[in-house]
Amino acid sequence: EPEVTQTPSHQVTQMGQEVILRCVPISNHLYFYWYRQILGQKVEFLVSFYNNEISEKSEIFDDQFSVERPDGSNFTLKIRSTKLEDSAMYFCASSGTTWTGDNEKLFFGSGTQLSVL
Amino acid sequence: GQQVMQIPQYQHVQEGEDFTTYCNSSTTLSNIQWYKQRPGGHPVFLIQLVKSGEVKKQKRLTFQFGEAKKNSSLHITATQTTDVGTYFCAGEGDSNYQLIWGAGTKLIIKP
Numbered sequence: 001e002p003e004v005t006q007t008p009s010h011q012v013t014q015m016g017q018e019v020i021l022r023c024v025p026i027s028n029h030l031y032f033y034w035y036r037q038i039l040g041q042k043v044e045f046l047v048s049f050y051n052n053e054i055s056e057k058s059e060i061f062d063d064q065f066s067v068e069r070p071d072g073s074n075f076t077l078k079i080r081s082t083k084l085e086d087s088a089m090y091f092c093a094s095s096g097t098t099w100t101g102d103n104e105k106l107f108f109g110s111g112t113q114l115s116v117l
Numbered sequence: 118g119q120q121v122m123q124i125p126q127y128q129h130v131q132e133g134e135d136f137t138t139y140c141n142s143s144t145t146l147s148n149i150q151w152y153k154q155r156p157g158g159h160p161v162f163l164i165q166l167v168k169s170g171e172v173k174k175q176k177r178l179t180f181q182f183g184e185a186k187k188n189s190s191l192h193i194t195a196t197q198t199t200d201v202g203t204y205f206c207a208g209e210g211d212s213n214y215q216l217i218w219g220a221g222t223k224l225i226i227k228p
Contacts (some may be wrong), residue, residue: 042220043205044161056215091159105150105162106216 002026005093006109013082013116019078021112023048023092032075033093033106036060043091049075082116089113119144121208123219131227136193138222140206147209149182149189155202163191163204163227193224201226 005024013019027033034046047057047067054067066078075094079086090113093106123140130136137157140149148167152160166182173180177200179192189208195201203223207216217225 041206043154043218045215045218048215058215066143105165106152108159108161110159 002107004092004094004107004109006090006112010113011026011080013114015084015116016081019079021079021084021090021092022116023075023077023109025075025092025094026072026107027073029057029094029096029107030068031094031096031104032055032067033095034077035091035093035108036088037111038088039090046077068093079114082114084116087114087116118209119208119217121206121217121219123206123222125157125222126220127223127225129225129227130196132198133195136196136224136225137190138204139190139220140208140219141188142208142217143187144210145186147186149206149208149220151180151189151191152205152207153226154205154221155165155204195228196224198226200224 004026007022011019014023032049035043036046037043045058047061049067052069052076068076089111091111092109095104095106120143121140128136131180148165150165151163153163154160164180166180169186170184171182177194181190189206191204201224203221206219209216
């Protein structure tokens with residue numbers, strides 16, 4: 001079965017540093033997402049991306065965050081100046097092969113565990 | 118803003134006992150999805166409910182969507198060790214396409 005792949009699986013960084021988390025969504029999917037999950041807590045929506053632009057974003061997704069689809073396969077999340085509270089598991093997800101106006105099921109990657117020291 | 122409340126936060130059961138988790142939305146949902154996250158894993162899609170009053174079954178799992186499309190439940194009959202994990206509901210609002218996630222219910226099998 002096709003899968004979403006994320007790299008790296010673990011990222012350790014110093015506070016204030018920039019990090020880029022990478023994702024390769026399923027190849028024929030049209031919608032891409034970033035979520036984060038602090039250990040043992042709920043899954044939090046960050047941003048959705050469709051047709052090369054952000055379609056929705058949450059309050060968490062402030063000016064320190066950005067997303068990019070630099071080529072036909074990668075989807076990245078950049079955090080410009082990391083804070084301690086950015087430490088979490090970051091999941092990429094993709095969905096949708098056609099525009100239906102409804103959410104289709106999300107396929108999640110295995111996540112990148114970000115630790116900010 | 119729109120919220121989805123999910124209870125309980127944890128449920129401890131003996132293997133073979135039943136398990137139920139409930140989700141309630143502050144507003145009407147166009148659909149609701151359920152995901153399972155194994156310990157250390159990522160969320161995996163289980164099912165999507167769209168119609169008012171819909172009931173779907175997957176083996177020992179029964180999913181319901183309320184008549185008012187504001188609540189949903191997942192019931193597992195005769196739990197097994199493979200059922201261990203956290204079950205999340207995620208609802209799509211009528212006015213936007215963003216999925217709003219419940220906080221999850223962690224199923225723990227007592228040793």
